[in-house]
Amino acid sequence: MTNAARLISALADPTRRAVFERLKEGPRPVGEIASGLPVTRPAVSQHLKVLKDAGLVADRSVGTRRIYYIDPKGLGAMRAWLDQFWEASLDAFKLAAEAGAKKTKEEE
Amino acid sequence: MTNAARLISALADPTRRAVFERLKEGPRPVGEIASGLPVTRPAVSQHLKVLKDAGLVADRSVGTRRIYYIDPKGLGAMRAWLDQFWEASLDAFKLAAEAGAKKTKEEE
DNA sequence: CTGTTTGGTAAGTCAAGACTAACAGTAAGC
DNA sequence: GCTTACTGTTAGTCTTGACTTACCAAACAG
Numbered sequence: 001m002t003n004a005a006r007l008i009s010a011l012a013d014p015t016r017r018a019v020f021e022r023l024k025e026g027p028r029p030v031g032e033i034a035s036g037l038p039v040t041r042p043a044v045s046q047h048l049k050v051l052k053d054a055g056l057v058a059d060r061s062v063g064t065r066r067i068y069y070i071d072p073k074g075l076g077a078m079r080a081w082l083d084q085f086w087e088a089s090l091d092a093f094k095l096a097a098e099a100g101a102k103k104t105k106e107e108e
Numbered sequence: 109m110t111n112a113a114r115l116i117s118a119l120a121d122p123t124r125r126a127v128f129e130r131l132k133e134g135p136r137p138v139g140e141i142a143s144g145l146p147v148t149r150p151a152v153s154q155h156l157k158v159l160k161d162a163g164l165v166a167d168r169s170v171g172t173r174r175i176y177y178i179d180p181k182g183l184g185a186m187r188a189w190l191d192q193f194w195e196a197s198l199d200a201f202k203l204a205a206e207a208g209a210k211k212t213k214e215e216e
Numbered sequence: 217c218t219g220t221t222t223g224g225t226a227a228g229t230c231a232a233g234a235c236t237a238a239c240a241g242t243a244a245g246c
Numbered sequence: 247g248c249t250t251a252c253t254g255t256t257a258g259t260c261t262t263g264a265c266t267t268a269c270c271a272a273a274c275a276g
Contacts, residue, residue, distance in 0.1 A: 040235075085178060151264070
């Protein structure tokens with residue numbers, strides 16, 4: 001719920017989305033991720049921290065490198081959050097289509 | 109793609125999420141949405157504009173009122189964007205689980 | 217036609233956060 | 247041991263955007 005806030009705001013930043021999309025191609029160390037982006041490596045480190053706190057990525061250390069990869073947990077939580085609206089939206093849309101240009105009473 | 113940016117950043121703001129969740133209960137005029145929130149009505153108007161541009165909500169005029177409701181289109185697009193990562197993430201996760209604490213070669 | 221209700225718009229203020237530069241830490245190679 | 251890669255952290259700057267206060271437009275009531 002309030003966890004959805006972390007999930008969404010984590011993906012809200014363009015650079016962070018770029019990092020995430022880079023990880024879509026497969027696990028990557030930090031330096032390799034940063035090399036394809038117009039920002040410095042520390043910036044990428046900070047973004048990875050945010051993504052990790054949100055549960056969207058995870059990491060494992062191999063030698064002096066840290067390999068990051070997409071964590072399905074975060075994506076699953078985000079999907080669940082979206083589905084929460086899906087049903088309601090269909091009802092609202094159906095209602096709007098049926099009502100068309102007609103009147104609607106909203107008092108409750 | 110770049111449309112996903114509008115979708116996600118639209119839902120990134122807490123107030124905008126509150127507006128969206130309010131609309132989950134059903135179609136509502138602007139004033140009614142604002143009355144349940146700690147911000148002024150103009151602020152809600154601005155947020156609704158952003159949500160509308162993203163395709164997350166739609167509106168229809170009835171008299172002097174404007175009824176807003178959730179638009180499934182935006183949600184569908186967002187879901188599609190997420191699913192784009194879902195598959196890749198499963199592969200990456202599986203790979204990480206199998207590799208465990210072992211070695212991984214990343215050179216390509 | 218006048219007044220009321222309902223919403224969208226413009227200008228300006230202010231806080232959140234993305235970025236860089238500098239520093240600190242850990243593992244491998246020699 | 248010392249040096250070299252690779253990464254995380256901190257301090258400080260600067261831009262983005264959320265908010266309020268005015269103001270303006272449209273639709274109904276009388």
